Amino acid sequence: MIHFFDQPVSHIALPERFTYPFNYTPHPLCVLAAEEVKAYISTKKEWLEELTLGKMFGVLIVQTQEEGSSSIGYLAAFSGNLAGKNLHPYFVPPVYDLLQPQGFFKIEEEQISAINVRISALEVNPHYLHLKEKLDRETEQTRLALIQAKEELKTAKKERELRRKSSPALSKEEQDALVRESQYQKAEFKRLERGWKERIKTLEEEVITFETEIEKLKNERKQRSAALQQKLFEQFRMLNAKGEIKDLCTIFEQTVHKIPPAGAGECALPKLLQYAYLHQLKPLAMAEFWWGNSPKTEVRHHGYYYPSCKGKCEPILQHMLQGLEVDGNPLSPQAHRKEELEIVFEDEWLVVVNKPSGMLSVPGKEEETDSVYHRVKAKYPEATGPMIVHRLDMATSGLLLVAKTKEVHQHLQEQFISRSIKKRYVALLDRNGLNQQLEETGTINLPLCLNPLDRPRQMVSEEYGKPAVTEYRILNYSDKYIRIAFYPLTGRTHQLRVHAAHHQGLNYPILGDELYGKKADRLYLHAEYIEFRHPVYGDIICIQKEAEF
Numbered sequence: 370m371i372h373f374f375d376q377p378v379s380h381i382a383l384p385e386r387f388t389y390p391f392n393y394t395p396h397p398l399c400v401l402a403a404e405e406v407k408a409y410i411s412t413k414k415e416w417l418e419e420l421t422l423g424k425m426f427g428v429l430i431v432q433t434q435e436e437g438s439s440s441i442g443y444l445a446a447f448s449g450n451l452a453g454k455n456l457h458p459y460f461v462p463p464v465y466d467l468l469q470p471q472g473f474f475k476i477e478e479e480q481i482s483a484i485n486v487r488i489s490a491l492e493v494n495p496h497y498l499h500l501k502e503k504l505d506r507e508t509e510q511t512r513l514a515l516i517q518a519k520e521e522l523k524t525a526k527k528e529r530e531l532r533r534k535s536s537p538a539l540s541k542e543e544q545d546a547l548v549r550e551s552q553y554q555k556a557e558f559k560r561l562e563r564g565w566k567e568r569i570k571t572l573e574e575e576v577i578t579f580e581t582e583i584e585k586l587k588n589e590r591k592q593r594s595a596a597l598q599q600k601l602f603e604q605f606r607m608l609n610a611k612g613e614i615k616d617l618c619t620i621f622e623q624t625v626h627k628i629p630p631a632g633a634g635e636c637a638l639p640k641l642l643q644y645a646y647l648h649q650l651k652p653l654a655m656a657e658f659w660w661g662n663s664p665k666t667e668v669r670h671h672g673y674y675y676p677s678c679k680g681k682c683e684p685i686l687q688h689m690l691q692g693l694e695v696d697g698n699p700l701s702p703q704a705h706r707k708e709e710l711e712i713v714f715e716d717e718w719l720v721v722v723n724k725p726s727g728m729l730s731v732p733g734k735e736e737e738t739d740s741v742y743h744r745v746k747a748k749y750p751e752a753t754g755p756m757i758v759h760r761l762d763m764a765t766s767g768l769l770l771v772a773k774t775k776e777v778h779q780h781l782q783e784q785f786i787s788r789s790i791k792k793r794y795v796a797l798l799d800r801n802g803l804n805q806q807l808e809e810t811g812t813i814n815l816p817l818c819l820n821p822l823d824r825p826r827q828m829v830s831e832e833y834g835k836p837a838v839t840e841y842r843i844l845n846y847s848d849k850y851i852r853i854a855f856y857p858l859t860g861r862t863h864q865l866r867v868h869a870a871h872h873q874g875l876n877y878p879i880l881g882d883e884l885y886g887k888k889a890d891r892l893y894l895h896a897e898y899i900e901f902r903h904p905v906y907g908d909i910i911c912i913q914k915e916a917e918f
Contacts, residue, residue: 370444370445370459370460370461370462370644370648371431371433371442371443371444371648371650372402372405372442372443372444372445372459373440373441373442374401374402374405374441374442374443375405376401378398378401378441381397381398381401383398383432383441383653384396384398384430384653384654385694386693386694386695386696387652387653387654387655387690387693387694387695387696388654388655388656388695388696389695389696389697389698389699390638390655390676390677390682390686390690391676391677391679391683391698392676392698392699392883392888393655393656393674393676393696393699393888394888395654395656395674396430396653396654396656398430398441398443398653398654399428399430399443399654399655399656400656402428402430402443402445402656403426403428403656403658403674405443406426406428406445407658407660407672409445409459410426410660415452416451416452419451419452420660420661421661421662422661422662423659423660423661423662423663423664423669424447424448424449424451424659424660424661425447425448425636425637425657425658425659425660425669425675426445426446426447426448426637426657426658426659426660427445427446427447427448427636427637427638427640427641427655427656427657427658428443428444428445428446428641428655428656428657429443429444429445429446429638429641429642429645429652429654429655430442430443430652430653430654430655431443431444431645431650431651431652431653432650432651432653433650433651434649434650434651441653444461444641444644444645444650445459445460445461445641446460446461446637446638446640446641446644447460447637448635448636448637449632449635449636450463450468450635453468454468455467455468461640461641461643461644462640462644463635463640464605464606464607464634464635464639464640464643465601465604465605465634467601467604473600474597474601477593477597478597480593481590481593481594481597484586484589484590484593485590487586488583488586488587488590491579491582491583491586492583494579497576497579500572500575500576500579501576503572504569504572504573504576507565507568507569507572508569510565511565511566511568511569514561514565515561515562515565518558518561518562519558521554522554522555522558525550525551525554526551529547529550529551532547533547598631599618602616602617602618602621602629602633602634603616603617603618604616605617605633605634607620607634607639607643607685607688607689608642608643608646608647608689609646609688609689609690609691609692610646610652610689610690610691610692610693611691611692612646612692613688613691613692615688617629617633617634617685620684620685620688621633621684623684624684629681630680630681630822632681633681633685634681634685636677636678636681636682637657638655638657638677638682638686639682639685639686639689641655642686642689642690643689652693656674657674657675657676657677658672658673658674658675659671659672659673659675660672662872663871663872665829666820666828666829666830667820667823667826667828667829668826668867668870668871668872668878668884668885668886670801670870670878670886673886673887674887674888676883676884678822678823679822679823679824679825680820680821680822680823680824681822681823706739708725710722710723710724710741710744710745710748711723711725713768713912713914714910714912717773718772718773718774718777718903718904718905719770719771719772719773719777719781719903719904720745720749720770720771720773721768721769721770721771721899721912722741722744722745722768722769722771723766723767723768723769723914724741724761724765724766724767724768724769724896725766726763726764726765726766726891726892727763727764727891728740728741728763729741729742729763730742730757730759730760730761730763730769731757731760741757741769741771742756742757745757745771749773752772752773752774753773753774753775754772754774754775754776754777754778754779755772755775755778756771756772756773756778757769757770757771758770758771758772758778758781758782758785759785759860761896762862762863762866762892762894764881764882764883764891764892764894765794765892765894765895765896766891766894766895766896766916766917767794767894767895767896767897767914767916768896768897768898768899768912768914769896770899770901772904776904777904777905780904781901781904784901784902784904785860788858788859789901789902790899790900790901791856791898791899791900791901792856792857792896792898792899792900793854793855793856793896793897793898793899794854794855794856794857794865794894794895794896794897795844795852795853795854795855795894795895795897795915795916796852796853796855796865796869796879796880796893796894796895797850797851797852797853797879797880797893797918798850798851798852798853798869798875798877798878798879798880799849799850799877799878799879799880799881799882799886799887800848800849800850800851800877801877801887803876803877805876805877807843807851807875807877808843809842809843810840810841810842810843811840811841812838812839812840812841813838813839813840813841813868813874813875814836814837814838815829815834815837815867815868815871815873815874816829816830816831816834816835816836816837817829817830817834817835817837817861817862817863817864817867818830818833818834818835819862825862825863825884826863826884826885827861827862827863827864827867828867829867829871829873835859835861836859837859837861837864837867837868838857838858838859839855839856839857839858839859839864839865839868840855840856840857840858841853841854841855841856841875842854842856850880851877853869853875855868855869863884863885865879865894866878866879866882866884866885866892866894867885869882869885870882870885870886871885879892879893879894880892880893881893882894893916893918895916895917895918897913897914897915897916898911898912898913898914899911899912900912
């Protein structure tokens, strides 16, 4: 499965350490390998329709360990399966081929499919549907009949009370007759109620017979599916560079959810590393790229490189990369530790700072990590309250409001909640050879939520997303970029980045967006203007800090 380059590569320096898979710039060898894989994919016309829908591919630069000599080549893989199969020439095999016809997975899957057929047959059984319809109809008739009978009881009771009031000197015989009439009517109601309930009970028992069988089959399906998934995960015995082996169940025991997500172990990079370790090939660098159209909810652009997913791959790769020297996280927020934080506006109540790209607004998981909060807390030790009023993504630069007192913080927060604070961002959109013209102004309305399998990426979801609305204005075009102003009306995580890159939004990612587009020297997104009411004086404060780009 190892491929050697079609052109000389001896002049290209080998990487010193393996790629940090969650944020990287592809090594030149990876770019060459990816271009060769893309050329190969382009020849497979029979895959055209499927690949148009989109698929992730990966390349792994490897070094052979032959005695006395070595050579450089690459491996290629795709995520999931392709054309209904896991095995294709040119690409490495899966860690475990769950599609093999005589394998336990396919056999048990057929059994579960048979249960699905039985459930479906019961759910559309004509007699069952007729019984359910009849039960619903007679239940409603019972309800109406009993309501009418109760009203008749009430009317008869009122008439008896009137007779008692109008004839105070009723004889004992007449009073006893009224009592007997009341008792008879109540008894008749009980008989009527029992009769209706018995008719319904008979129907309910027949319906329950069907529903019990359906529920029994569903429980069996659930148990067999869970057992099958468990057994499948146990077959994914993942290697690392030290020769250690862990199955997926063991790997994911240390995660919050404890259980591997569906499709774990089937992404491109785990396949590539597993094959390299099994065949004594030394991994040197990796890259993964998208081919085809973007999925409906996520942001993917044809030919772009993307980091490995966090939900499925991060726990696996934490194991598989042990024994390799791996690059550090290039997004580690320590880059500005020696830089002075620029103060754009200050009075005794609040501060507005110009946050540089690459600095956190507030501390991350590691408390010692540099952040705007740490800086202002050190600069204003007497300040009270949370101080940071709102946040900018670590990669975004620009104006950030800081309150010196708890009361000022609360007042400014209320302005954000009421959406009375006005903000303007400026960005460069990466045209990447596209000539699509945008409306000069417009509004993007795409609801957003976290992608739970690929943190911290956000996804568009009509079902789970929170409202996210952005107005925009095109400032100018150049050959490579579109300069744009964004006016966010809501403040969702990565809102501007997703609204720019998503195919239902502008379909142009922000330049340097390593999550939704292509990495560059920085994310070209800057919060350049903020307008708010001063929480003490009541004056409207307008502050602008133009972007450096």
